Amino acid sequence: MTQTQLEKFIVYFTSGYTFVFSINALLRGNVEFIYYTAMMILSISIIVFIHKRLHFYPIVLMSLSVIGLLHLLGGNIMLGETRLYDYYFIPALFRYDNFVHMVGSAVMVMLAHALLMPILHKDFEMKRHGYFILLLVIIGMGLGVINELVEFVAVLVFDVGKQVGDYTNNLLDLVFNTIGSIIMA
16 A cells, blocks of 8 residues: 555545544534544644645644544543543543543554654764753653643533543543653654
């Protein structure tokens, strides 16, 4: 498969699942996930705009697509009476939501690396390896904070605090964002 074919596949795959879950959210009247899907579409548009100039590696694009899918699965799939985002892999310790935050921040670090490499001198990455890793972690954490701000707007506008979670959930999201950023960096 050529890079162009792979990029087309990623576009079709992402568009397909976004369409399916958008229809699902509309039919269920899930305004929270209609909002999140709109934010995803905005993010995808920004990534496509940047990709046309920088030409990300396909693994970066596919990883971004997969994290979008994981997010939409989390809010739309029910396991019995439990929304996937609220499902515990390890009771009282590690939820699907934590997993998505950790993987999402890891993907954001991949994206940050792809964005920085064309503008950084190769010597910086090699000679200042520790600083470069720290920079990637900070960027991954910062992008995770943007995600939390998007969730906060959903709480304010759509009164979905019960679905999004409380202060402890917010801090756990930031902890798992940090863990994902460190692991990937």
